[in-house]
Amino acid sequence: xxxxxxxxxxxxxxxxxxxxxxxxxxxxxxxxxxxxxxxxxxxxxxxxxxxxxxxxxxxxxxxxxxxxxxxxxxxxxxxxxxxxxxxxxxxxxxxxxxxxxxxxxxx
Amino acid sequence: xxxxxxxxxxxxxxxxxxxxxxxxxxxxxxxxxxxxxxxxxxxxxxxxxxxxxxxxxxxxxxxxxxxxxxxxxxxxxxxxxxxxxxxxxxxxxxxxxxxxxxxxxxxxxxxxxxxx
Numbered sequence: 001x002x003x004x005x006x007x008x009x010x011x012x013x014x015x016x017x018x019x020x021x022x023x024x025x026x027x028x029x030x031x032x033x034x035x036x037x038x039x040x041x042x043x044x045x046x047x048x049x050x051x052x053x054x055x056x057x058x059x060x061x062x063x064x065x066x067x068x069x070x071x072x073x074x075x076x077x078x079x080x081x082x083x084x085x086x087x088x089x090x091x092x093x094x095x096x097x098x099x100x101x102x103x104x105x106x107x
Numbered sequence: 108x109x110x111x112x113x114x115x116x117x118x119x120x121x122x123x124x125x126x127x128x129x130x131x132x133x134x135x136x137x138x139x140x141x142x143x144x145x146x147x148x149x150x151x152x153x154x155x156x157x158x159x160x161x162x163x164x165x166x167x168x169x170x171x172x173x174x175x176x177x178x179x180x181x182x183x184x185x186x187x188x189x190x191x192x193x194x195x196x197x198x199x200x201x202x203x204x205x206x207x208x209x210x211x212x213x214x215x216x217x218x219x220x221x222x223x
Contacts, residue, residue: 006149034212043197043214044150087149093157094165095140095199095212099149 001026004090006098013105017078021101023088024070033064034089035073038100044087047073078105110134113198113215120188120222128183128218130198136213138201139181140165141173143194144217150197156181188222195219 006023013019025033033050048055050062050071061074071088085100114129132139140155142165152165156175170192172184181200185192196218202210 036212041217043216044212045214046211049211089212094152094155094163095138095201096152097142097150099147 002099003027003096004088004098006086006088007101008099009085010102010104013078013103015078015080015105015107017105018074018076019078019103020075021073021086021088021103022070023072023090023098024068025088025090025096026069027090027092027096028066028069030069030090030092032091033071034091035060035062035071036087036089036097038085038087044097047086075103078103080105080107111198111200111213111215113196113218115218116216117219118221120185120220122188122190122222124188126185126188128185128196128198128220130181130183130215131179132181132200132213133179134200134202134213135178136200136202137178138203139175140199141171141181141183142197142199143167143192144197145194153183153196185220190222193220193222 004025035047036044037047038044050064054063059076063072083105085102087100088098111132141153142150144150151167154173156162198215
């Protein structure tokens with residue numbers, strides 16, 4: 001079993017849709033969690049950190065459920081520019097990435 | 108502030124050749140790591156380091172060596188290149204190796220390696 005697993009995608013949604021991604025992790029000792037965005041042929045870039053209490057940044061909301069060992073990302077009012085691959089990242093003494101979920105937003 | 112600098116950006120190797128991918132960061136980060144990214148596989152950890160003189164293996168270390176003689180540099184060496192090592196390689200750094208530090212991860216721009 002992989003340490004970090006994500007919804008495989010791709011998610012194809014129209015502009016304005018709400019879309020949610022999930023990510024599960026196997027190491028209960030994991031302590032920090034992030035969502036990264038990666039555009040085609042580019043390096044990953046931080047979208048947001050994920051805190052135990054949940055956090056929101058504009059149209060993006062991240063949640064952490066330690067009991068069930070998963071994190072989620074909700075994107076409201078999707079834009080064409082949101083099309084990318086979304087990677088969840090979990091840390092214990094090293095950084096472990098999920099395989100990524102591809103999002104394609106169409107007009 | 109240059110951040111994380113990776114070189115070369117593109118490289119073609121013949122099977123059996125050796126080469127070194129360079130990675131340098133100017134942020135005095137403790138933690139540095141190398142990943143490879145293949146289609147549908149996400150980023151897989153090759154090797155990582157939590158400080159100068161300390162390295163450890165990640166998920167896919169075979170065929171690669173690393174060293175961390177200084178805080179700034181973390182080169183990745185391919186000992187005898189194989190077609191299976193054709194991939195995109197990313198170097199990443201983070202201020203602290205501590206799991207609960209919450210520090211942002213900084214990436215280099217990637218190195219596209221083709222082994223023929």
